[in-house]
């Protein structure tokens with residue numbers, strides 16, 4: 190696919206209005222052709238107007254039509270996967286094979302959301318039929334369904350440049366809900382973004398949909414993101430990235446004359462609690478498994494386990510030694526961007542200044558943006574004195590907390606802010622302690638995992654990628670999985686409607702054949 194670096198505003202290629210940039214190959218520190226256009230508020234306005242024009246017809250597509258559209262994007266991803274992985278690898282330093290896996294995961298997500306649309310359960314149709322004879326007051330016919338919130342802005346993530354970027358999970362969920370999407374491309378992978386964006390645009394044309402269903406914009410500073418969040422025709426925002434950036438956008442959206450929801454996924458250290466019986470029985474294996482997991486994708490994953498806590502006792506030294514061995518054997522690898530690498534180095538200093546001792550280091554950096562694997566250790570008492578030790582270090586580093594006793598274990602568990610996930614390593618002898626820990630963790634995390642190291646995020650109905658602040662800005666929702674569609678929906682009740690005016694999901698004969706709540710009972714009636 191030929192890249193021209195233009196913004197994709199509906200069906201039109203739009204040249205730069207606010208300067209250009211070139212992608213950086215972080216492995217070589219050299220720029221890559223071509224130049225990519227920056228736009229500004231005027232381009233956002235154009236894309237938002239088109240998205241608004243597209244809304245009614247896109248939202249009115251039948252479940253079958255919309256599902257077929259999502260499958261077109263999935264097939265498009267299959268076709269471009271190899272080329273996309275090559276370009277993305279150049280721009281991110283991530284291995285081609287890993288990126289091919291991401292493209293396949295993305296295609297699967299679009300197919301899964303096509304199925305969600307076909308089933309129609311996302312509509313959450315509920316019918317309370319009229320009761321004209323009810324005393325003391327007749328009940329009108331009430332019918333409820335969920336509809337799309339309107340055009341939305343999606344900020345592509347830097348760390349999953351395909352599966353959570355342009356053609357990623359947020360876009361799949363928003364389009365499935367019926368929301369036109371304006372994608373704010375991340376400047377860490379502009380060529381990859383264009384390849385994905387052009388493929389989506391082709392799918393829109395092939396499906397005969399309005400061109401405003403998708404646009405891709407890019408900017409050279411905060412202006413473009415701010416213009417998106419401020420635009421009166423934008424009705425929702427999703428974001429993956431830093432807490433500073435996410436909260437700036439969240440607060441901005443709440444200052445609008447008409448505040449809109451902003452779903453941010455920001456920061457998590459995903460603590461692992463190793464309980465005494467498990468530690469004594471499997472200390473070495475736990476340390477080895479933890480360290481392997483923390484180093485995946487150069488530690489640049491939202492689910493990286495960054496902190497492990499264990500009460501000092503039998504198995505502790507074996508766990509620590511296994512972690513050190515793995516970290517020492519790890520060569521330094523290219524990080525995603527100069528900014529992420531700089532923040533990583535700064536955070537390593539922060540840990541050391543807060544009293545954590547460096548106990549292992551991986552191979553020395555060879556390239557300028559390489560991240561060196563690191564392992565730190567700190568006493569539980571010190572960690573309780575300085576809560577900054579519980580904050581995220583985005584990159585291939587982790588912190589071992591040597592805990593004195595159960596009381597300190599509980600105090601540290603209570604000190605964590607909101608998390609995407611927490612893990613317990615337990616054996617049968619740990620069940621009493623685990624039961625006491627669980628209520629503390631339930632209040633602080635979206636997901637609790639038992640006895641696993643490598644727990645990549647499933648995209649399924651029961652999966653959750655969310656949690657209390659600062660993991661996300663809204664703990665009621667997930668940004669991954671089939672229920673992530675709920676971020677893009679709102680309920681509407683239709684009262685006293687004749688059948689002819691009812692939407693497809695609520696017609697009396699249920700032509701869509703979907704599950705509905707009839708007076709509180711689930712059926713296909």
Ligand code: NAP
Nearest residue numbers: 347375410411414415430431434437455456491529532583
């Ligand atoms: P970021 O700096 O927060 O940027 C994410 C996106 O939001 C970019 O497109 C950025 O645009 C935009 N943006 C950020 N702040 C903005 C503002 N105030 N106004 C308007 N737009 C704004 O995140 P990043 O570049 O991906 O990585 C930086 C750090 O974020 C990492 O070092 C890491 O700590 C954290 N991070 C965490 C996760 C996680 O899942 N936990 C994932 C990724 C990153 P520009 O690029 O144009 O500025």
